Amino acid sequence: xxxxxxxxxxxxIGTVLLLPVGVYIFMVIIPIFFxxxxxxxxxxxxxxxxxxxxxxxxxxLRDDTFWLSFRNTAVFTLLMVVGQVGIAFVFTLFxxxxxxxxxxxxxxxxxxxxxxSAVVIGLLWQIIYSNQAGILNEFLRAIGREDWIxxxxxxxxxxxxxxxxxxxxxxxxxxxxxxxxxxxxxxxxILEMAEVDGASGWKRSIYIxxxxxxxxxxxCIMICIAGSFKTFDHISVMTGGGPGNSxxxxxxxxxxxxxxxxxxxxxxxxxxxxxxxxxxLTLGSRLLLGGKRYE
Amino acid sequence: MNxxxxxxxxCFHFLVNLMVMLxxxxxxxxxxxxxxxxxxxxxDFMQSVxxxxxxxxxxxxxxxxxxxxxxxxxxxxxxLSILTVILTIVFSFTVGFMVSRYRxxxxxxxxxxxxxxxxxxxxxxxxxxFIEFKxxxxxxxxxxxxxxxxxxxxxxxxxxxxxxIKTIPRELDEAAYMEGCNFFQMMWKVIFPLCKPIVSVVVxxxxxxxxxxxxxxxxxxxxxxxxTISIGIRFFGQAHSFNYTLYFAALVISIAPILILYAIFxxxxxxxxxxxxxxx
Numbered sequence: 103x104x105x106x107x108x109x110x111x112x113x114x115i116g117t118v119l120l121l122p123v124g125v126y127i128f129m130v131i132i133p134i135f136f137x138x139x140x141x142x143x144x145x146x147x148x149x150x151x152x153x154x155x156x157x158x159x160x161x162x163l164r165d166d167t168f169w170l171s172f173r174n175t176a177v178f179t180l181l182m183v184v185g186q187v188g189i190a191f192v193f194t195l196f197x198x199x200x201x202x203x204x205x206x207x208x209x210x211x212x213x214x215x216x217x218x219s220a221v222v223i224g225l226l227w228q229i230i231y232s233n234q235a236g237i238l239n240e241f242l243r244a245i246g247r248e249d250w251i252x253x254x255x256x257x258x259x260x261x262x263x264x265x266x267x268x269x270x271x272x273x274x275x276x277x278x279x280x281x282x283x284x285x286x287x288x289x290x291x292i293l294e295m296a297e298v299d300g301a302s303g304w305k306r307s308i309y310i311x312x313x314x315x316x317x318x319x320x321x322c323i324m325i326c327i328a329g330s331f332k333t334f335d336h337i338s339v340m341t342g343g344g345p346g347n348s349x350x351x352x353x354x355x356x357x358x359x360x361x362x363x364x365x366x367x368x369x370x371x372x373x374x375x376x377x378x379x380x381x382x383l384t385l386g387s388r389l390l391l392g393g394k395r396y397e
Numbered sequence: 398m399n400x401x402x403x404x405x406x407x408c409f410h411f412l413v414n415l416m417v418m419l420x421x422x423x424x425x426x427x428x429x430x431x432x433x434x435x436x437x438x439x440x441d442f443m444q445s446v447x448x449x450x451x452x453x454x455x456x457x458x459x460x461x462x463x464x465x466x467x468x469x470x471x472x473x474x475x476x477l478s479i480l481t482v483i484l485t486i487v488f489s490f491t492v493g494f495m496v497s498r499y500r501x502x503x504x505x506x507x508x509x510x511x512x513x514x515x516x517x518x519x520x521x522x523x524x525x526x527f528i529e530f531k532x533x534x535x536x537x538x539x540x541x542x543x544x545x546x547x548x549x550x551x552x553x554x555x556x557x558x559x560x561x562i563k564t565i566p567r568e569l570d571e572a573a574y575m576e577g578c579n580f581f582q583m584m585w586k587v588i589f590p591l592c593k594p595i596v597s598v599v600v601x602x603x604x605x606x607x608x609x610x611x612x613x614x615x616x617x618x619x620x621x622x623x624x625t626i627s628i629g630i631r632f633f634g635q636a637h638s639f640n641y642t643l644y645f646a647a648l649v650i651s652i653a654p655i656l657i658l659y660a661i662f663x664x665x666x667x668x669x670x671x672x673x674x675x676x677x
Contacts, residue, residue: 108570109499110580119495122488122551123507129548130514133525140528147531193417201410202417211421213667214428217655219609221627222648225634226427235446235641237430275424280671325674332520335611339631353520360524361616369524376521384516 134377141371146364158371167347168372171355172379174262175331178351181263182330185270187322190277194315195307197282198293209282212275220272224339227268231255231340255341258348265349269336273329277322284318285311320391327387331380352376435645442642457646461633466621467647470629474608475654477625481546481607482600485554488547489599490592493558494584498567508559514552515673519545520612527616537620545613550603553673561595562588598669601662605670608655626651 109115141159144152162168197205215223230238231254239251254264296310334353337343343350343358350358356376360369434442435457436450462468495501496508526545530536535544565588573583589596614625624632630651637644659666 108567108574109501112501114580115495115499115501118491119507122492123510125488125544126511126514126548126551128529129526129544130517130519130522131510133522133529134517136525136529137522140525189420193420196413196417199410201414203414204418208417208421209667210663212424213663214656214659215424216670217605217609217659217666218428218652219611219627219655221609221611221630222652225630225648226431229641229644230427235442237427237446240446271423274420276671279667280674283668283671321674328516328518332518334520338611353523356521357523357612357616360527366524366528370528373521373524377518380518380521381516 137370137373137377139370140367141374143367145367147366151367154367158368159375161368162371162375167350167355168352170347171343171350171352174349175333175351177262178266178333179327179330181266182269182273182333183323183326185266186273187277187319187326189270189274190281190322191319193274193278194281194285195311197278198285198307198311205282209275209279213279214275215272216276218272220335221339223268223272224336228255228340231264256345258345261341261345261349265337265340268340269330269333272336273326277326280322281315281318284315288314323391324384324387328380328384331383352379431645432649434642435649437642439640439642457643458650461643461647461650464637464643466624467626467629467633467650469622470624470626471650473623474626477542477546478604478607480543481550482604484543484547485550485603486596486599489551489554489558490589490596491584492551492555493562494588496555497559497562498570508555511552511555514548515556519549523612523616526613530617536617537623539623541617541623542610542614542625545617546603546607546610549610550599550606553602554599557595557598557672558592561592565591597665598672601658601666601669602673604658605655605666 142153142155144154144158193208196202197208230236233239233253236254238254242248242250252260255261257264292314293306293310296306332353333351334357337349337351338354338357341349343354347355352372353376356369356372359365359372430447433450434446436453436455437448438454441448492507492511496504527536530541530544535541569587569591570583573587578587609627610625611627614628618624618628630647633647634644637647
């Protein structure tokens with residue numbers, strides 16, 4: 103781009119941009135350096151600080167709870183991709199069919215859950231799962247499957263799935279709207295032409311619709327991975343990582359270590375680790391899926 | 398043969414329709430259940446959790462607003478969200494405008510800096526942000542949460558603004574100058590009104606994200622008087638865990654502004670919230 107002849111003087115631009123850029127750097131960039139610095143110390147927030155060097159990082163690698171939350175986060179993220187993007191993708195294919203009724207109604211209704219805060223979703227599902235007032239158990243009793251009733255949020259074996267369901271449920275609509283809008287932007291005559299050429303129903307899905315939203319699908323998977331990796335609100339509200347540590351995920355563990363156990367230095371080291379892991383994950387998924395979406 | 402296949406197809410179509418409908422209903426029924434239960438008496442509710450509110454009563458709402466600090470938290474979230482929206486618009490429009498119109502030292506870097514916020518998982522900065530705020534004595538002020546809220550809304554808003562302003566012809570700037578505008582008048586009185594469609598998207602997304610935010614209000618605010626609705630509703634739940642219908646009323650209150658917005662602007666909200674993914 104050639105230089106704009108109307109461009110104001112440098113000091114003017116600088117003055118105008120000072121506040122927005124300053125606030126942003128203060129919130130997003132400087133904390134990274136804080137984390138890197140304090141991660142080298144044993145520090146509980148008070149006066150005394152002991153220099154440890156890389157010891158905190160070595161400790162993390164030997165920390166069982168860290169690996170457990172890492173594993174839980176990985177499982178959780180996988181469930182989210184399969185659940186959210188998977189269900190939304192299948193629904194999107196259905197929505198392109200002529201015999202699918204009320205698609206606009208479905209889109210609007212399924213999106214409602216997205217605008218509600220994760221905290222309220224978590225609290226609501228806590229009640230839905232609860233024994234006393236829960237409609238889930240009530241429903242199971244009504245259809246005569248009392249043997250399926252579980253202490254949904256208190257059984258270490260299933261708790262990770264129990265907390266995954268509300269999150270999947272909440273965000274299916276999001277990906278559905280993204281993918282259906284991607285299809286809506288495809289020129290109608292392409293689909294009609296395919297129909298004329300004899301590609302109807304599933305054939306049209308496989309040869310026309312899927313290739314056309316393939317890029318969107320990849321973007322959805324990337325967003326979903328990045329989003330699920332930092333899930334905090336839902337789990338914090340529903341189980342707080344429990345029972346024991348069976349639904350502990352990385353972001354929640356980071357919070358626990360820093361604010362419940364007051365191990366600030368260790369917490370900072372964890373923050374750096376999480377930052378690095380998720381950056382690698384984001385970049386990795388981008389390379390793997392070959393997107394060039396964010397430039 | 399053909400007939401059998403056709404019958405099978407119809408059956409399949411019906412089943413798929415039914416399944417999608419059930420999923421749709423599952424999205425809205427818990428919310429309706431919550432609203433319905435909030436209008437009932439707790440004793441009545443404990444007898445049967447799925448009964449309809451035969452005689453809707455609003456005493457739970459009155460009580461929820463009177464007991465505890467829920468009303469206070471509601472107002473706190475209200476002014477925080479509104480200020481977040483205003484600041485986000487001013488900031489993102491300024492940055493978007495400067496970066497898309499002019500080339501200056503660091504202009505590319507500034508744009509990338511904001512866009513990188515979509516990649517950096519800001520949530521993992523919880524601990525260092527807390528330390529930073531503590532060192533600078535920024536915890537527990539009425540304006541504390543504006544820092545995270547505005548910053549988190551910035552990446553997407555800057556991206557959208559930049560993309561939009563690029564499409565506004567530069568001849569307009571010249572014309573504005575010719576008509577005697579100064580720089581700020583040109584920016585805010587000529588270009589800004591043209592950005593209305595994208596500004597409304599930024600209003601919606603930043604308002605919803607500020608209203609719904611939880612982790613940073615959890616760590617940066619300890620003062621009861623400054624609690625946001627996300628924190629308030631949690632404490633409310635812990636204090637009234639046996640009075641379910643009262644609790645439901647509080648939950649409904651906490652999502653009411655968003656639900657009302659959605660009822661009016663559902664199309665814009667759907668478009669706005671997914672725009673980042675489509676454009677990004």
